[in-house]
């Protein structure tokens with residue numbers, strides 16, 4: 420630990436000013452802050468709120484319903500990241516649908532799904548494309564490669580999301596954002612600068628213990644000035660203009676759309692969907708499946724947890740009926756989910 424980080428840790432421990440709410444928007448930050456024991460360092464005057472930046476947690480029940488329908492009604496092989504398999508839809512999950520004959524394959528990237536489609540021309544294959552600006556480019560690359568190779572049995576079910584809408588929607592619940600470094604490595608500083616113009620403070624943070632402690636200490640120190648601020652505390656990775664190549668790729672294949680965030684509702688222009696030119700790679704259009712909102716377990720308080728309105732422990736199902744082995748809500752499924760992090764480390 421450098422002298423600077425040690426001083427930062429001291430500041431976080433001894434802070435005794437006005438109560439500060441800091442929202443770590445990103446699920447990876449939530450997980451790492453818990454795992455590294457950083458919460459235990461903090462003065463009680465610093466409240467950390469876990470925001471809606473875990474892609475699995477904000478994927479609505481209706482999206483899972485569509486994937487189940489594609490698999491069971493249309494015989495489509497669903498390729499997905501492992502966490503999504505256990506996320507509950509309105510009536511069932513993909514894991515349970517497997518027992519009814521659904522073909523669900525866990526992959527590590529959209530490219531794996533596209534390769535699977537190429538190797539299995541007798542199957543129709545759809546990849547569940549979720550995530551933020553960090554992961555969306557790889558879904559675009561899969562479409563680009565499928566098009567170049569003439570693979571017609573591959574498509575995406577998109578629930579990709581973008582951060583600016585969430586920043587706007589969550590602004591009332593926090594004093595400072597701990598912005599996700601990997602998202603801004605792609606998008607650059609503009610979205611954070613726009614929030615600054617609206618009076619919202621933030622620090623862009625990396626993911627190691629030193630980076631997180633430094634970013635939190637900067638946030639607490641700057642907050643004392645009473646003026647809104649934006650600090651890029653992850654300059655080795657986040658540059659002013661982000662990754663222009665990745666953004667070009669996203670903008671070429673995708674366009675903004677309104678998106679439903681599980682437990683929060685529809686946020687205007689906070690999602691991405693394939694442009695009309697690429698409609699043949701849009702699984703819902705290809706198979707005529709209607710998007711629905713679906714419904715979650717009425718006892719689940721994921722929406723409030725994601726907005727920092729309640730802590731997971733305040734949900735009556737937490738740790739009793741809802742555990743990582745038997746998740747009732749999406750926040751308990753992924754390692755990055757707030758309920759799961761509280762259960763594992765809290």
Ligand code: SF4
Nearest residue numbers: 720721734741748758
């Ligand atoms: S503990 Fe389970 S049921 Fe309660 S809010 Fe979290 S995920 Fe939902």
